[in-house]
Amino acid sequence: MTKEEELITRWIDGELNPKEKIEFEKLYDARPDFYNSLRVEANASKDLLKSSFEFEKEIPYGDFFNNQIRKKIQDDDFDSNSSSGFLFDVLAWLRSPLTWAATACFIAFISVNPQSGVNGDDNIIVSTYSPDPSVSIVSAEFNEKANATVIVLEGLEPVPDETDFNENHITSYDRKGPPGFVQFYNNNDKLVYILETDEYGQPNVF
Amino acid sequence: MFNYLRMIFFRCSVIVALIFLTSPDFVAEADKDKQGEYYPDNTFWGALIYASNDLEKSTVSDKLEKKLNQAFGSYSNFQLLGQHTQKNVFKEYVNWVVPSEEINLAFESKGKIKGNGVKLLLKLWRKKKVLLKSDLTIFPEKPVMILGPKWREGKLIFVLDLRLKS
Numbered sequence: 001m002t003k004e005e006e007l008i009t010r011w012i013d014g015e016l017n018p019k020e021k022i023e024f025e026k027l028y029d030a031r032p033d034f035y036n037s038l039r040v041e042a043n044a045s046k047d048l049l050k051s052s053f054e055f056e057k058e059i060p061y062g063d064f065f066n067n068q069i070r071k072k073i074q075d076d077d078f079d080s081n082s083s084s085g086f087l088f089d090v091l092a093w094l095r096s097p098l099t100w101a102a103t104a105c106f107i108a109f110i111s112v113n114p115q116s117g118v119n120g121d122d123n124i125i126v127s128t129y130s131p132d133p134s135v136s137i138v139s140a141e142f143n144e145k146a147n148a149t150v151i152v153l154e155g156l157e158p159v160p161d162e163t164d165f166n167e168n169h170i171t172s173y174d175r176k177g178p179p180g181f182v183q184f185y186n187n188n189d190k191l192v193y194i195l196e197t198d199e200y201g202q203p204n205v206f
Numbered sequence: 207m208f209n210y211l212r213m214i215f216f217r218c219s220v221i222v223a224l225i226f227l228t229s230p231d232f233v234a235e236a237d238k239d240k241q242g243e244y245y246p247d248n249t250f251w252g253a254l255i256y257a258s259n260d261l262e263k264s265t266v267s268d269k270l271e272k273k274l275n276q277a278f279g280s281y282s283n284f285q286l287l288g289q290h291t292q293k294n295v296f297k298e299y300v301n302w303v304v305p306s307e308e309i310n311l312a313f314e315s316k317g318k319i320k321g322n323g324v325k326l327l328l329k330l331w332r333k334k335k336v337l338l339k340s341d342l343t344i345f346p347e348k349p350v351m352i353l354g355p356k357w358r359e360g361k362l363i364f365v366l367d368l369r370l371k372s
Contacts, residue, residue: 128338161358163307
């Protein structure tokens with residue numbers, strides 16, 4: 001784009017600063033009709049585009065996207081902080097007495113309070129989301145008291161009362177048979193269900 | 207000020223990490239992991255439980271009942287509807303916890319992690335609809351418990367536990 005074209009575009013968009021305005025006025029005075037017609041056409045195109053597209057549209061799986069974006073920002077933030085000039089700084093900060101003093105305090109703190117650190121073997125939830133907007137995840141966290149990861153869901157459609165889980169008490173399953181088919185057995189090794197997973201990973205129970 | 211503290215913390219973390227990574231204990235443990243001796247067989251126990259406030263006696267083990275009580279204090283009775291043990295869980299294969307025509311919990315192993323843990327992808331299906339997706343880690347004796355839909359007078363709970371080879 002030439003400087004002249006850029007000026008015209010910015011004039012049409014109403015984005016000229018005072019200095020640019022003076023520059024543009026010189027152009028405009030030479031061919032005012034031409035520039036006016038350009039602006040009319042550009043505005044007409046803009047209006048057409050506006051009327052053809054919905055500007056506000058609900059994002060499918062919004063919570064999932066938010067979760068992934070937040071994760072990405074956190075990762076990028078950490079990377080940029082830790083990698084920027086890292087190699088060049090290593091020697092400098094290793095030589096700093098303050099670094100070693102702080103490290104000594106940190107190690108001493110860990111040694112004196114072994115229970116105060118985070119237990120590395122606790123279950124960790126990396127991400128949890130529901131693609132179904134009617135389902136809300138009330139909590140998803142490691143419960144210290146229960147020593148378990150607890151996920152609480154709400155808004156799920158109730159399972160019909162007549163569903164009899166006891167009758168089909170599953171105790172084992174195997175993958176005998178065609179690929180993608182899983183067979184489920186009850187206490188008496190009697191086949192209760194055959195479950196097939198289709199190409200989209202969706203389960204079908206027979 | 208915050209950035210300065212953060213830099214100090216980062217430096218400490220790196221030094222501590224270097225100390226631990228080069229310690230003989232850590233190296234020995236890492237070697238053990240590589241040899242595959244450290245991990246148990248991937249044995250998963252899955253169960254479908256009915257949580258309610260009925261006056262009947264719970265039919266789950268005392269240990270699990272205690273955990274369920276701690277996690278879901280509003281229910282006093284836990285009935286085991288179905289259970290099974292999956293001895294061989296292969297990476298990227300879908301496994302199922304007590305499936306039914308109504309609701310299914312699927313889990314896929316995404317690989318072992320240090321400390322006998324396993325990375326998992328959980329999917330809770332209601333017929334053809336996914337209700338929940340979760341990436342998480344699981345360690346032995348630290349089950350994953352999901353409080354799901356209402357059924358009769360209570361709610362259904364899926365439990366998935368990673369157990370050491372017996």
